[in-house]
Structure formats: C-alpha cells, structure tokens
Amino acid sequence: MAAPWLHMRGIVKRFPGVLANDDAHLAVRRGEIHALLGENGAGKSTLMQILYGLYQADAGEITLDGQPLTVGSPADAMAHGIGMVHQEFMLVRLFTVAENVALADRQSRTLDLAAVAARITEVSQQYGLQIDPQARIEQLPIGVQQRVEIVKLLCRDARILILDEPTAVLTAGEKDRLFAVLRRLASDGCAIIIVTHKLHEILEIAERVTVMRAGKTVGCVPTAGSSEAALARLMVGRDVTFTAPRPVQTPGPVVLQVEDLSTTDERGQQALRQAGFCLRAGEILGIAGVDGNGQSELAEALVGARPSSGSVRLHGREMRGLDTASRRALGMAYIPADRRRAGAVMELSVRENALLGMQNLLSHLAGLWRDEARISAHAQRLVETFGVRTASLSFPAGKLSGGNLQKLILGRELMLKPQLLVVEQPTRGLDVGAIEVVWQALLAERQKGTAIVLVSAELDEILTLSDRVAVLYGGRIAGLFDNDGSAALRESIGLCMAGVGASASQADAAANQAALPEQECHAAH
Numbered sequence: 370m371a372a373p374w375l376h377m378r379g380i381v382k383r384f385p386g387v388l389a390n391d392d393a394h395l396a397v398r399r400g401e402i403h404a405l406l407g408e409n410g411a412g413k414s415t416l417m418q419i420l421y422g423l424y425q426a427d428a429g430e431i432t433l434d435g436q437p438l439t440v441g442s443p444a445d446a447m448a449h450g451i452g453m454v455h456q457e458f459m460l461v462r463l464f465t466v467a468e469n470v471a472l473a474d475r476q477s478r479t480l481d482l483a484a485v486a487a488r489i490t491e492v493s494q495q496y497g498l499q500i501d502p503q504a505r506i507e508q509l510p511i512g513v514q515q516r517v518e519i520v521k522l523l524c525r526d527a528r529i530l531i532l533d534e535p536t537a538v539l540t541a542g543e544k545d546r547l548f549a550v551l552r553r554l555a556s557d558g559c560a561i562i563i564v565t566h567k568l569h570e571i572l573e574i575a576e577r578v579t580v581m582r583a584g585k586t587v588g589c590v591p592t593a594g595s596s597e598a599a600l601a602r603l604m605v606g607r608d609v610t611f612t613a614p615r616p617v618q619t620p621g622p623v624v625l626q627v628e629d630l631s632t633t634d635e636r637g638q639q640a641l642r643q644a645g646f647c648l649r650a651g652e653i654l655g656i657a658g659v660d661g662n663g664q665s666e667l668a669e670a671l672v673g674a675r676p677s678s679g680s681v682r683l684h685g686r687e688m689r690g691l692d693t694a695s696r697r698a699l700g701m702a703y704i705p706a707d708r709r710r711a712g713a714v715m716e717l718s719v720r721e722n723a724l725l726g727m728q729n730l731l732s733h734l735a736g737l738w739r740d741e742a743r744i745s746a747h748a749q750r751l752v753e754t755f756g757v758r759t760a761s762l763s764f765p766a767g768k769l770s771g772g773n774l775q776k777l778i779l780g781r782e783l784m785l786k787p788q789l790l791v792v793e794q795p796t797r798g799l800d801v802g803a804i805e806v807v808w809q810a811l812l813a814e815r816q817k818g819t820a821i822v823l824v825s826a827e828l829d830e831i832l833t834l835s836d837r838v839a840v841l842y843g844g845r846i847a848g849l850f851d852n853d854g855s856a857a858l859r860e861s862i863g864l865c866m867a868g869v870g871a872s873a874s875q876a877d878a879a880a881n882q883a884a885l886p887e888q889e890c891h892a893a894h
C-alpha cells in the first residue's frame with residue numbers, strides 16, 4: 370500500500386467553547402481523489418482550513434512526503450503546492466480570467482498579462498478545462514467560474530487541491546465536466562480532497578473517503594463495494610432512510626394566486642415572464658429548472674424582495690406595493706438560498722438571529738422580543754427542535770457551520786407559523802441526517818395547512834416533497850405537472866428543464882394551465 374503523500378495526524382483545534390477538531394486524521398495518496406464526509410459541524414471545514422493555513426492547529430502534525438510541514442498562511446500552503454477552491458468563489462467579476470489569475474499570483478509582482486493568458490491556455494488544454502483567458506468573469510456561467518478557480522491554482526503549480534462542496538451550485542452537465550477534469554488531474558499525479566455531503570457523488574468520484582464525527586475521524590474506507598447507506602451509517606451512527614413519505618391529503622382553500630408576474634435580474638434582463646399559478650393550503654408546489662432560469666427571481670418577487678409587475682395575492686389580498694416586512698406580517702415566510710447574505714446577520718448571536726424579522730409582527734409573538742427570558746426560551750426551543758449545533762445561544766451565527774446556520778434560519782421561519790412559506794434550496798449543504806429532518810419538517814408544515822413554494826436544484830427533493838411541479842425555462846413556466854411519482858414524470862420534467870418541446874406558446878399555455886380554474890381563483894378573493 371502506497372504511503373500517504375499528505376498526512377494530517379492527531380489534529381486538535383479548539384475555538385472558544387467548541388472543540389472543532391479532536392484528534393482528526395487524514396491520509397491522502399498521490400494521484401488520489403479523496404472525499405471528506407461528516408455531519409454538519411463535524412469539523413471538515415476546520416480541518417481543511419488548517420491544511421490551507423487559515424487556522425493553526427492547537428496540536429497534531431502535518432507531513433508532506435514524510436517531511437513535517439508548517440502551514441502558517443494560505444501563501445505558505447500554496448508554496449507547498451496546496452490550493453483550495455472555496456464554496457464562494459474569490460473572483461473579481463469585472464476582471465477577465467487572465468486578470469484574476471494574475472491577481473491571485475501576487476508573489477510574482479509582474480503583470481505580463483500575455484504570459485498569464487498563455488499559461489492559462491496551456492494549463493486548460495492540458496486538463497480539458499476550456500477557458501478563454503480574455504473572458505470577463507461576470508459573463509461566465511458558474512461552472513466555468515469554478516474552472517477559473519481551479520486554473521488559478523494550477524497556474525501556481527498546486528498539486529493538492531481542496532474543493533469545498535464543489536458541486537453545490539453546478540448543473541448535472543457542469544458536474545460531469547468538473548469530474549472529468551478532476552480525474553485528469555488525479556491521473557496526472559495531483560491529489561484532490563473533495564468535501565461534500567453528496568454520497569452518490571462520493572461513490573462516483575472518490576477512491577477513498579474519510580469520515581468525521583464530532584471533530585474526530587471515525588474511519589477511512591474505500592468507496593469500492595461501499596454504498597450510500599453504509600456511508601450514511603458511518604457518518605451519523607444510525608440508519609438513514611433517504612426518503613420521506615408524503616401522506617395523501619386534500620388541499621384546502623386557495624392561499625396564493627399569482628398572475629402575470631414578471632421581473633428582471635440584476636443586469637436589468639427579463640428574468641421571469643408572466644408567471645401565473647395558484648397554490649392551496651397544505652400543498653407544496655416544487656419549482657424545478659436548471660439554475661438561472663428565473664427560480665430565485667420568482668421566489669424574491671413573491672416575498673417582495675425584488676421589484677416586479679403583475680399580481681401576487683395572499684388569501685385574496687393584493688401584495689403589490691408591500692415590502693417584505695409587511696408581507697411577513699401578513700403570513701409569508703421566506704428562506705433564501707444565500708444564507709449568509711440574505712438569511713441571517715452573521716455578527717449577531719444565534720439568539721438574536723432566532724428573532725430576526727419578528728420586531729414587526731403583530732401575531733402571537735408580539736411582545737416576545739422585549740422579554741429576555743422568553744427570547745432565550747424561544748431560541749432554545751428552536752435550537753433543540755431543529756438540531757442546531759451551537760456552543761451557546763450567544764454564539765455568533767457567522768461562526769456556525771454552514772449546515773447549522775441553515776437549520777437555524779429554517780427553524781426561525783417555521784416557528785413563525787406562516788400561511789405561505791417560500792423556500793429556496795432548503796437542504797443545500799446539509800448532511801443526510803439533517804436533510805431527513807428538514808424534509809420531515811416541511812411535510813409537517815404541509816400537514817398543518819401551510820402552502821409551500823419549494824425552489825430546489827435537486828430534482829429528487831422536488832419529487833419527494835411536491836404535490837405539483839412547475840418547471841421554469843427561460844423565465845417562463847414551461848410545464849406544470851401533478852406529481853404522480855412515476856418514472857415517466859421524471860423524464861418529462863427533465864426534458865422540460867432542458868427546454869425540449871417548450872416553445873413560447875406552449876409555455877404560455879402551461880402558465881395558464883398552472884392557474885386554477887377561473888372561478889376557483891375568483892372564489893378566493
């Protein structure tokens with residue numbers, strides 16, 4: 370058996386009140402794709418940030434090729450060929466690819482953009498990355514921006530690449546292209562460490578997987594012969610079902626009526642075109658589509674976070690002209706995709722974040738926010754019900770692990786007892802155990818009669834939870850389907866997402882069909 374190329378042993382890292390790494394180990398071979406798996410808050414990011422020099426370990430050692438390695442900073446890590454692609458890309462959007470690569474290499478102190486461009490072309494041809502050095506970042510799709518991040522590292526001779534949740538925002542096609550690149554890098558002798566919660570992707574791409582639980586490494590196993598169930602068990606210490614039964618129930622009265630809803634994106638381009646649908650109490654409408662087809666814009670227009678034209682009625686009441694706070698006070702709740710920027714205030718504590726947005730509410734929660742003891746009890750109940758792992762209620766939200774922050778926001782919005790919940794990517798970045806909890810929570814909301822608009826890039830999630838599915842393509846509702854759970858349905862949705870068979874007139878017809886019969890909508894006024 371080959372000796373590890375990179376070896377992290379007995380790593381301990383303590384933050385105030387949190388033991389994030391507690392005797393963590395990781396051994397990676399040359400030419401290997403190695404996955405790092407663990408529950409939300411298990412300590413994966415911390416371990417990777419230690420390897421990349423962003424944090425210093427309190428104890429333990431790192432060796433490279435058998436030699437002790439001290440990584441005091443990311444520059445140190447890069448000097449030893451260790452690079453990291455973060456979940457949020459670190460690119461200047463107004464700069465070209467070449468300018469971004471040059472900017473990353475501040476050590477060189479020269480600005481020969483022609484030489485940088487030539488190097489990008491060389492590296493991208495070598496690994497099949499297909500990047501135009503002169504392209505401006507803001508014009509590139511997410512999948513290509515990610516390739517730029519990889520090229521940035523390769524141009525600086527990185528040989529060990531850490532990728533944090535690299536497929537979270539990619540389409541299926543982009544994911545396949547990324548995996549092809551990773552395989553080429555590995556066969557060229559690079560080592561890839563991929564941090565992900567997606568078990569099927571681990572089985573597809575990685576040779577071995579190291580599993581962490583509560584800061585400790587609990588195992589390192591080959592993926593050959595393993596299964597999603599086995600990995601999940603190793604990770605959470607119990608069996609995970611991977612599904613959530615959706616009980617049959619008759620939807621109640623119309624809660625939401627949307628007509629002719631249109632809006633533009635940040636660049637002023639039309640992003641949502643004349644969307645129309647109705648939604649009843651106790652019904653989940655899944656919004657499917659390849660990322661960037663108007664899903665986020667639809668969610669934001671519904672909750673008043675984006676200017677729009679057309680009509681949104683909640684229980685027959687027109688929402689036009691009302692801001693998000695007013696809509697929340699009338700029974701809407703919203704879980705945005707971007708948790709760190711739009712979903713919570715990073716500098717505030719878990720306790721304060723548990724109350725965010727409630728200042729204006731006149732409901733049963735009125736007065737709560739002036740009563741310290743009740744605030745704490747409310748926050749404590751949220752943390753316990755939704756399994757938010759936090760050192761304390763006064764812990765800053767910005768220091769929670771990604772998954773725990775998501776659980777905090779989800780719990781906060783559900784505890785509002787909304788009549789309409791608009792939720793985007795509810796399980797992005799969550800471990801399989803947490804996904805189960807979130808799915809059950811959303812189905813319990815449905816059972817209570819909440820109407821839910823569910824935007825998700827995961828078709829499995831949409832098909833598990835939704836009663837009906839609307840597919841957005843080019844900003845239009847290109848199809849609306851009843852979820853009968855059939856394989857044929859999955860195929861039809863897939864085709865619709867790819868724009869197959871969705872002409873503008875068909876899309877209009879689908880949008881009309883998406884609305885309930887006239888009299889039912891009007892009856893709800």
Ligand SMILES: Nc1ncnc2c1ncn2[C@@H]1O[C@H](COP(=O)(O)OP(=O)(O)OP(=O)(O)O)[C@@H](O)[C@H]1O
Binds near residue numbers: 385389760770771
């Ligand atoms: N800068 C920090 N200060 C205090 N605590 C921190 C800090 N960074 C991380 N932690 C804590 O360390 C623990 C491990 O977090 P980490 O982000 O490493 O987990 P993770 O396995 O990457 O989780 P996820 O899958 O949710 O991203 C968590 O309890 C987290 O709140």
